[in-house]
Each structure stands twice: as C-alpha cells, then as structure tokens.
Amino acid sequence: MSPTPVITVDGPSGSGKGTICRRVATALGYHLLDSGALYRLTGLAGSRAGLDPADEAGHAALALRMGLGFGVDAKGEERVLLDGEEVTDRIRTEQAGNLASIVARYPAVRAALLERQRAFAQPPGLVADGRDMGTVVFPEAPLKIFLTASAEERARRRYNQLKDKGLSVSLADLSREIAERDHRDASRTLAPLVAAADAISLDSTGVTPEEIVARVLALARGRF
Ligand code: C5P
Numbered sequence: 001m002s003p004t005p006v007i008t009v010d011g012p013s014g015s016g017k018g019t020i021c022r023r024v025a026t027a028l029g030y031h032l033l034d035s036g037a038l039y040r041l042t043g044l045a046g047s048r049a050g051l052d053p054a055d056e057a058g059h060a061a062l063a064l065r066m067g068l069g070f071g072v073d074a075k076g077e078e079r080v081l082l083d084g085e086e087v088t089d090r091i092r093t094e095q096a097g098n099l100a101s102i103v104a105r106y107p108a109v110r111a112a113l114l115e116r117q118r119a120f121a122q123p124p125g126l127v128a129d130g131r132d133m134g135t136v137v138f139p140e141a142p143l144k145i146f147l148t149a150s151a152e153e154r155a156r157r158r159y160n161q162l163k164d165k166g167l168s169v170s171l172a173d174l175s176r177e178i179a180e181r182d183h184r185d186a187s188r189t190l191a192p193l194v195a196a197a198d199a200i201s202l203d204s205t206g207v208t209p210e211e212i213v214a215r216v217l218a219l220a221r222g223r224f
Contacts, residue, residue, distance in 0.1 A: 003140070005030075005125040005224045007216070008133035011147035012182045012193060013097065014154030016204045016212065020147065021129040022078075023213045028127070028220065033120040034070070035130035035137070036100065038113050040091040041066060041082050043099035053102050060108035068116070094162070094169065094177055101181050104131075105188045125224070131185055134196035142223050145216060146195035149204045154178060 007024065009017050018034065025032040045062040046053070069081030080088045090096065103109050117137050120126055128137065134144035149157075155175040162169050185193040195201060200219065204212050 004121045004123050005143075006121055006138045006141040007125070007127045007143045007145070007220060008138050008141045008196075008199075009127065009129050009145045009147055009216075010131055010133050010135070010193070010195065010199070011145075012154065012185070013178050014158045015147045015149045016157065016209060017129045017147050019209050020204075020212050020216065021127045023209065024216050024220070025127040027213065027217055028125060030125035030127050031120055031122055032070075033117060033126060033128040033130075033133075035113075035117055035128065035133060036097075037070070037080055037091060038063070038068070038117065039100040039104045039109075040096045041068065041080070041087070042109060042113070043096060043103045044087060044091055045082060046103060047099065053099060056106040056108050059103045059106060060112045063109050063112035063116075089165065092165065093167065094158075094174065098177065098181060101184050105184070105190070107190050110136075110191055131193040132191035134199050135194060136191045139196070143216075143220055144196045144199035145219075146199040146201045147204055147212070148201060151175070151179065151182075153205050 009021050011017050021032055042059055042063045045066045046055070046059045049062060051058040067083040069084065071079050073079050078088060079086060080091060114137065120128070121138070134141060155171060155178050158178060159169060159171050159174050202212060202215060
C-alpha cells in the first residue's frame, strides 16, 4: 500500500499559508493539519493551568494529553476546541502566537507533538501547514512548498485579518512583533523555520491566493 500523499506548506507568519492550505485541501478533498494551532493550544493550555512559560516539562505533558478538536461551523468558519471548549478566537491573538513561539522552542514540546501531527496523515491525503512540516514532521512528503512574502505585506495581511475580527492593533506594533517572532522561529536550534532542500519556493507578494492555489494544484497533479 502506498503511503498517504502529503503536501507540506512551510513559511513565516503571514505568508498566506493558512488560506492556501485550506483551499488546496478543499480542492483535493484532503485533510488539513494546522500545526501552528497545536503550538498555540499548548501555550493556552499552559497558561490556563497556571504554568510558567519557562516550564518545559509541564508544557510537554499538556501537549501530549490535551484534547484537540478541529472543525467548521454551519457558516464554514473554522472552530478549534481545547479539551472540548471552543477557543478559536482565543488562540488567534498575537499574544497567543507569541506564547506559542516561546513554547515551540522546547524540544520536549516538539517531541510530544510529533506523533500527534503525523496522525493527521489519513487517506485520501493531507495538506500540512507549519514551519517544519517538510523538514521534520513529513520529510518524505512528495510535494513541499515554502511560501514567502515581503515583511511589509505579511504585516499588512495580519493587520487586516485582526481588524476583520474586530481586534484593535497598530500596524507598527504588529510589524515589530512579526519580526521578533520570525527571528525566534528562524534562529532556534531545533526545527528552525527553513525551507527543506527539496521544497519549491513560492513568493506570494502581490499575488492572489487563487494564483498560488492554482500553482500548488498544478504541482500536485504532476506528483500524485
Ligand atoms: O502558524 P502560526 O502563526 O499559528 O504558528 C504559531 C507559532 O507556532 C509559530 O510562530 C512557531 O513558533 C510555532 N510553530 C512551530 N512549528 C510549526 C508551526 C508553528 O514552531 N510547525
């Protein structure tokens, strides 16, 4: 039996991975892994349990046993559950993203989430969104994309996303936070944000999501 086809999409915050992955998964009828959500949920579970952000073992224990739920509501909006409780908006704030990138540096947390992420690879296929999908979690994936966009465009997209959700943020603060988070993600020793040697780099600056999706689907057609 051939293994389940996996498409990995890695890249920095705001490069458009979430939108692209969701659309590619829908077009192919594949499952979706939003690995960033797992790190965000680990951070949230830790703060709910009153853990110090520096508590690696405590966060790893929660990463192993926290109850996950992913789905869409009647309006087609994503819904994320932590231990049965709806936390979608809670995990999408910049604060939750920053906490996620702190706990994501811990080897024990990454190890705890490894098999949980691999378990998402179910027939007929998986689109995996993250930072280390092509390098660490699914190194054998037949199609690996590394999605980038200019720092300005990534900050602007994030700003618009948060504004749409009714959250008030300043573009300058957001640009600074994104730069800090990118630096933390790219400079950590374990599973840093880096393109796999066999990844295809796509730059989404000034390109519509439709065009990127069409590119990925064309690449997938050639491989699966
Ligand atoms: O993609 P998202 O912004 O939701 O990810 C939140 C944080 O989780 C990232 O900044 C990164 O530190 C961490 N992360 C990771 N490895 C992944 C996905 C996310 O370290 N595969």
